[in-house]
Amino acid sequence: MTKSLNTVLFVAASMFLTGIANHAVAGTVLVTGSSQGHGLAFINDYAERDWTVIATTRTPSKADQLQALAEKFSNVVVEELDVTDFAEVDALAEKYADTPIDVLNLNGAINTFRVGRNTHGETDYAWLEQVLRTNIIGQLYVAEAFLEHVAASDQKTIAAMSAVGGSITNVRSSMAPSYRASKAGLNMLMRTYGEAVKDRGVIVAVIAPGTIDTENFMAVEDPSTLSERDQRMVAANAYAPRHAIGAMIDLIDGLTLDDIGTFHKWDGTTLPW
Ligand SMILES: NC(=O)c1ccc[n+]([C@@H]2O[C@H](COP(=O)([O-])OP(=O)(O)OC[C@H]3O[C@@H](n4cnc5c(N)ncnc54)[C@H](OP(=O)(O)O)[C@@H]3O)[C@@H](O)[C@H]2O)c1
Structure with missing residues (x-):
């Protein structure tokens, strides 16, 4: 009796610790559009946190800052990906077929x-068509192409970068x-996609980063x-x-x-849809 109680306590403690570990231990992240701006900063910060980082960009040969990060951090690998090129998306998904991806960051x-x-x-x-194809259609295609990779991971999260303007x-x-x-279209597609995959434990969230x-x-x-634009932004403290x-x-x-119904802002506050 004591032995089985001990076993139960041990299993419960392990599950508790594993649950924490899922959100505290570095996993694998794939970030799209990572040659500059927010994407590049995500790569740097995930790498510093010891994540295994798959950094995608449309043109690796021109992504000098990203390549410099890949030289600095052995945990960063650079891959070519245009989210509107479905064959390229499929090929990358196939290449990583055996790799669980904890966080798919649609940036x-x-x-x-x-x-x-x-x-x-x-x-x-x-x-307009190109913007919608890239910012809406390509995002869903990548999310669907990498669903199995995310579902096989511990963290099981797809995070799509939306915008306050959405x-x-x-x-x-x-x-x-x-x-x-x-971005409004992206929000709706990700909101409904979240409903479609929640039974698999996959979390689909949209986040507005602001201009960082x-x-x-x-x-x-x-x-x-x-x-001029940056001067205006600095002056307005924007x-x-x-x-x-x-x-x-x-x-x-x-x-x-529980977060799939929320339009998140980077600082943890909530935006109206
Ligand atoms: N900065 C802002 O003010 C702001 C505000 C709200 C939301 N956001 C959102 O945050 C994300 C990053 O913004 P950012 O300001 O860093 O943008 P950015 O500096 O303009 O960079 C956007 C990145 O998107 C990638 N991209 C463009 N077309 C693509 C395609 N067809 N396939 C794959 N990647 C493509 C490019 O990556 P490669 O050249 O490496 O392929 C580029 O590095 C975007 O989703 C943006 O809408 C930004």
């Missing part, structure tokens, strides 16, 4: 605040319609050396701090299936 997307601004009345429909409730102007539409000061512009002594990337890693690590 790579077209950020029209940086490239290809768009305005109602001057809609470039070919560009909130329909918060629309106050006509700015950036293509980008906003792409990955280049540390807020600390620049002479802001006039920055681009950047989220660099540690927002680490905060998102912590947020992702703490997600549970």
Whole structure:
């Protein structure tokens, strides 16, 4: 009797510790679009936390900063991936067929605040189509292609990078319609995908990162050396701090299936859909 009680206690303690370990021990992460910006910062921070990092970029040969990180950290491997190239997505999924992926970080997307601004009345429909194909369709395709890898892992999390601008409730102007539409569409696809895969224990969450000061512009002594946009951002104190990337890693690590109905912001607050 005592022996079986001890066994029960031992198993319970092990399960408790394993449960903690699932969210505390470094696992394997795949981050898309990691040659610059948030993606590059995610690679750096995951690598520093001893995760096994699969960093994808459309053009590894041009991704100098990413390649430098791969040289610095032996736990970072660089792979080529364009989320709109389904054959390439399938090939990468096949290459990693035996690798459980704890966190699939769907970061790579077209950020029209940086490239290809768009305005109602001057809609470039070919560009709109490319934005939607990249920011919505490609994201779901990658999520589905890597579902088995995620389902086989401990953490079982798909985290899609959305945007504050993807909130329909918060629309106050006509700015950036293509980008906003792409993120609102992403939110809905990921919200429904989360319902579709929750029975497998896979958590699908959307997170709005804000514009993170990955280049540390807020600390620049002479802001006039920055681009006009960055000067405006610095003056308006509009950047989220660099540690927002680490905060998102912590947020992702703490997600549970109860979070699939929530539109998260990087700082742990909730946005209206
Ligand atoms: N910065 C912001 O203000 C802000 C705010 C809210 C949300 N976000 C979101 O956060 C994420 C990262 O933003 P960011 O500011 O770091 O953007 P960024 O500097 O413009 O970089 C975007 C990355 O997306 C990748 N990408 C573009 N098209 C792709 C495609 N077809 N397939 C795969 N990757 C593709 C590119 O990666 P490669 O060149 O390496 O392939 C690029 O590095 C995006 O989802 C963005 O929408 C950003």
